Amino acid sequence: MEYSQAEILQTVAMTEMEHLDVRTVTLGLSLRDCASESIERTAERAGEKIRRVAERLVRTVDAIGDEIGIRIANKRIAVTPVSMISEASSGNPVQLARAIDEAAEVVGVDFIGGYSALVHKGASHSETEFLRSIPEALASTERLCSSVNVATTRAGINMDAVRQVGNIIKDAAERTRERGGIACAKFVCFANAVEDNPFMAGAFHGVGEPEAVINVGVSGPGVVNYAVRHAPADMPLQDLAEIIKKLSFKLSRAGELVGREAARRLGLPFGIIDLSLAPTPVPGDSVANIIEAMGFERAGAHGTTAALALLTDAVKKGGAMASGSVGGMSGAFIPVSEDAGMIEAVRVGALSLDKLEAWTSVCSVGIDMVAVPGSTSAETIAAIIADEMAIGVMNNKTTAVRIIPVPGREVGEMVEYGGLLGSAPIMAASLFSSAGFIQRGGRIPAPIHSLRN
Amino acid sequence: MQAFEAIDNRKSKIGIQKSKIKIVANEDLIYRITRAVYGRLGVGAEEQSVEQLVTDIYREVEPFLGTNGTSHVASNSFPTTGSISPQSREGSSDRMVISVFGVDHPGIVAAVAQILAAADCSIVDINQTVVQGKFAMVIIVDTARARESAAELKERLRLEGEKLGVRIYAQREDLFNAMHRI
Incomplete structure (x- = not known):
């Protein structure tokens, strides 16, 4: 037989028992040709284009998943940063948000990303207006996701934008008060945002991307968790890294197969595969559990930053070996509310916001799906973002913040979002003020290593 | 029949070339390629050109062969017509x-x-x-x-x-x- 029984058993175990899935097949779509003088006309054109290009996306991808025998959890769309196409149009960009959201519903995708602006060095008049529209846009739509890039290693950190994002998050939480501030779960603030990220809520179709493209996000913390858990307790760390690397190779190859097949059937170019260990609330499908399996009582203990660094690096190396089209984030995500192990670690007091921040210097994104008390000020949220952006800018990596100041809730309580978003324990933010620093505004200059030309 | 004898002779000469082109010779396959080339060009074709052609063709198909010289597509025979499906790899x-x-x-x-x-x-x-x-x-x-x-x-x-x-x-x-x- 061409494959050994062990190979076949491993594949079946991964797909059927250890939650290996293609987390998302994301259609990246340019809407630049939809811009017109009036926002109504732009909205109409954008909606029509999404419905037309993505018409077959969901059923084609579902059929591929069925045939190949691998679960494809989500079908999504990422569009051109909307601030760029609304710039030429007079009127409220929220109309455009609603049209995009409606089109997403029609074609059957669960999220559509790209209500975004790139303002890392400054904002145009219309971008400033656009940023103000984000809370209303998120509160009045279901599937729309929004992101703002406020910093890059080349440009530094736009602290005016950071301050404004603090206000956006507070406003969005308040507008969805009765649903635990869920609008904030659909908003990400980035440093060094990538243009081909297939994962939500931060996906958008970058300006350097083609007309339309298929990007794939693969996940599989359950698979890695199983392997690490069953490795001998005295296995040296370099051997553990090797196991993770080899598994990542296999996961990436499976994802690339799906991506190329989807691209072929939809008649679109294949973009990238992003292997990111993205946890789900399902027990065992947890990045925290992988870290614990390396030899910790709880995720968040001292040494877990080193363990996460090993994990992220091994995942990237396995992915890079497997495919010439690796992109996006590629590494490990640490969204608290979506990871049963992390929720438990917070609940028992092992994992704090400070330790999460330390983790973000070595994980693939940043502070993700963290709930803080609703009383947390906009300045404190902006300060949390500023810290995170600094880690990204100084270390030449993508970092992000997706934080929810849950109205009316206090530390120790839980808030339920359901589905993939899971349930978030309210974590403590510092009670000491950062307001003076945030109110200064301006820009934190780019680091010395930005001068690389 | 005379023509096939001629091919046989020439095949053996080509077979001798195998050390030069560093291939694990598959005598049967070389014979069949040689026969196909002569079938197209006629027995009067210049021997040196045929040798070169057969060598080139063998080099092209060699990556698709197993270690025993047989195809990955089907272990019993090499397809005589049509192209080798890339799916086989x-x-x-x-x-x-x-x-x-x-x-x-x-x-x-x-x-x-x-x-x-x-x-x-x-x-x-x-x-x-x-x-x-x-x-x-x-x-x-x-x-x-x-x-x-x-x-x-x-x-x-x-x-x-x-x-x-x-x-x-x-x-x-x-x-x-x-x-x-x-």
Whole structure:
């Protein structure tokens, strides 16, 4: 037989028992040709284009998943940063948000990303207006996701934008008060945002991307968790890294197969595969559990930053070996509310916001799906973002913040979002003020290593 | 016949070239290529050109050959016409790997095989073992002429699995190739 029984058993175990899935097949779509003088006309054109290009996306991808025998959890769309196409149009960009959201519903995708602006060095008049529209846009739509890039290693950190994002998050939480501030779960603030990220809520179709493209996000913390858990307790760390690397190779190859097949059937170019260990609330499908399996009582203990660094690096190396089209984030995500192990670690007091921040210097994104008390000020949220952006800018990596100041809730309580978003324990933010620093505004200059030309 | 004798002579000369082109010679294949070339160009073709042509063709097909000089496509013969499918190296999207696991009892192989036969899927390879009462079977099937879609076949196998008290998974072969072969 061409494959050994062990190979076949491993594949079946991964797909059927250890939650290996293609987390998302994301259609990246340019809407630049939809811009017109009036926002109504732009909205109409954008909606029509999404419905037309993505018409077959969901059923084609579902059929591929069925045939190949691998679960494809989500079908999504990422569009051109909307601030760029609304710039030429007079009127409220929220109309455009609603049209995009409606089109997403029609074609059957669960999220559509790209209500975004790139303002890392400054904002145009219309971008400033656009940023103000984000809370209303998120509160009045279901599937729309929004992101703002406020910093890059080349440009530094736009602290005016950071301050404004603090206000956006507070406003969005308040507008969805009765649903635990869920609008904030659909908003990400980035440093060094990538243009081909297939994962939500931060996906958008970058300006350097083609007309339309298929990007794939693969996940599989359950698979890695199983392997690490069953490795001998005295296995040296370099051997553990090797196991993770080899598994990542296999996961990436499976994802690339799906991506190329989807691209072929939809008649679109294949973009990238992003292997990111993205946890789900399902027990065992947890990045925290992988870290614990390396030899910790709880995720968040001292040494877990080193363990996460090993994990992220091994995942990237396995992915890079497997495919010439690796992109996006590629590494490990640490969204608290979506990871049963992390929720438990917070609940028992092992994992704090400070330790999460330390983790973000070595994980693939940043502070993700963290709930803080609703009383947390906009300045404190902006300060949390500023810290995170600094880690990204100084270390030449993508970092992000997706934080929810849950109205009316206090530390120790839980808030339920359901589905993939899971349930978030309210974590403590510092009670000491950062307001003076945030109110200064301006820009934190780019680091010395930005001068690389 | 005289022409074929001539080819035989020339083939042996070409065969001698194998050390120069560093190939594991497949005499039969070289002979067949040589015959095909002479068939096209006529027996009067210049010997040196034919030699060169045969060598070039052999070099092109060599990567698609197994270590014993046979094709990966089918181990018994080299296709005489048509091109070599690139799928042979990447796993086939027309093939499925069907895995059956559960407690052993009579009739599992027959029931699964019956479904495959009814769907016009031919079995390419089959491997079945029982260890301590646990049944495990892996079947590779060719679905190129299947009458049912992959989804229908999978559903039929799933229902049969429920009846038999075993778990049946059906996945496309190229998934295994992607994950386990470089």
